[in-house]
Amino acid sequence: MAKKTIRTIPQQRTPMAVQDPKQRVGNFNEVALGYSVEDALNEAERCLMCPKEPCVQGCPVGIDIPGFIQKICDQDFRGAYDVLAEATLLPAICGRVCPQEDQCEKVCVVAEHLEPVAIGRLERFVGDMAVAEGWANTPDIDPNGYRIAVVGAGPAGIACAADMAKAGCEVTIFEALHRPGGVLTYGIPEFRLPNQFVDAEFQKVLELGVKLEANTLVGRLFTIEQLRDEMGFHAVFIGTGAGYPAFMGIPGESLNGVLSANEFLTRCNLMRAGDFPTKDTPLGLGRKVAVIGAGNTAMDAMRVSLRMGADEVHCVYRRTKAESPARVEELHHAHEEGIVFQWLTAPVEILGDEHNQVRGLRCIRMELGEPDASGRRRPVAIPDSDFEFECDTVIYAIGTNANPIIGQTSKLKLNKWGYIQADTDQCTSLAGVFAGGDIVTGSATVIQAMGAGRCAARNIKAYLGINDTVDMDISDADRSRIFGIDARQKKFTRVRLPGQEHSAGPA
DSSP states (O other): OOOOOTTTSOSSOOOOOBOOHHHHTTOOSOSBOOOOHHHHHHHHTTOOOOTTOHHHHHSTTOOOHHHHHHHHHTTOHHHHHHHHHTTOSOHHHHHHHSOGGGTTGGGOGGGGTSOOOOHHHHHHHHHHHHHHHTOOOOOOOOOOSOEEEEEOOSHHHHHHHHHHHHTTOEEEEEOSSSSSOTHHHHTSOTTTSOHHHHHHHHHHHHTTTOEEEOSOOTTTSSOHHHHHHTSOOSEEEEOOOOOEEOOOOOTTTTSBTEEEHHHHHIIIIISOGGGTTTSSOOOOOOSEEEEEOOSHHHHHHHHHHHHTTOSEEEEEOSSOGGGOOSOHHHHHHHHHTTOEEEOSEEEEEEEEOTTSBEEEEEEEEEEEEEEOTTSSEEEEEOTTOOEEEEOSEEEEOSOEEOOSHHHHHSOOOBOTTSOBOOOTTOBOSSTTEEEOSHHHHSSOOHHHHHHHHHHHHHHHHHHHTOOOGGGGOOOTTTOOEETTEEGGGTTEEEEOOTTOOOEEEEO
């Protein structure tokens, strides 16, 4: 086969079909419709199979991207899934919601001359086929007697739980809500991520023997220390995310009709407020909605508002479209659906009526000054540029903070923002307790949270002395062995004493 070059591959990125904007604002069906087999084969041919594989380095979980794309080229779709499954349990999810344009696709060699290979769309194609066909890779598992507690059934917790289960541990996930998935379930609307894919991907975790304890709020029913010391778990991983909403502290935030995006999306996505009164979750959304912020969560809140019946939805953001942290695709879809964008605009007061109900928003015009710590130009208020506009619902989507419950009820060391302090191995200040994802870093991506969960799993295995040569990252050719055992393990053995659990230590 002739070597592919930038001149011989398809020059145009393969488009993905989407629902018509006029139709989709009236339903919660998925907007992006996915690749056909023909589309996937055409896009896969655009990959140059670079020997240096910069895309792999750009992926937080190290997916063998050229490997799975080559399998697509060979029309070995099950083989493509097997390659993906070595690094991720959630290809159908990550293919939809991960910002590939800032990760693997950003460093794609093809992007130096053309649009990058649509890695996310190809991952979704394979993930969707796996769900449709019921594919799953469940390894033979040899139980080792260790018990692991995972707090939070979001992306970080799922990734950690799966790796620990594969290593032979008995894993229990404690989830505060009544359904698993974390932000995948409560935070992302079905028109971007249908629940059927979250449920199907999580089912693969349960098939590894992982137990789920839902409706269990750790920090209120029992503490992290009790999990470790009284309940018999040998290690604990905390992946609770950061779902505590942020506000601006301006007048009027206590008025009826002011919501956080987290509350709004949870009511709609998880608690089915759109089906009220058949579902017992009221919403009270007004006809004119203002959403403060311009990230992905803001886009979700605005687009859900339209589908919930709002006549007019405004995006209020103090910078310009160029500085918006939302994905380009999400901004494009929001524009198509009729969102009104008020760029370079900052709220200064939420206005109320005699019934303490929101009636409007007073704002001030902004201009961009010198770059701030984020690298973006700092917004500066323009004097005497105040104006008001009418709205009856205000939704805050300006970021989140760490939920304080676990920090308040344990002796875990926190940083100055209230997030759990963990080192690069995801170790916390408590022995045997690890943490990762948004509860450590603040708001990040699904794939970054998964990467943190997998990193924690590797280090939990090291902490417990579980043999896992796959994670030693050393080739057989370079590995020094004594009687077939890695030399670095020669001073360690596992022993079982009568009436005691497994332990590991120097022989």
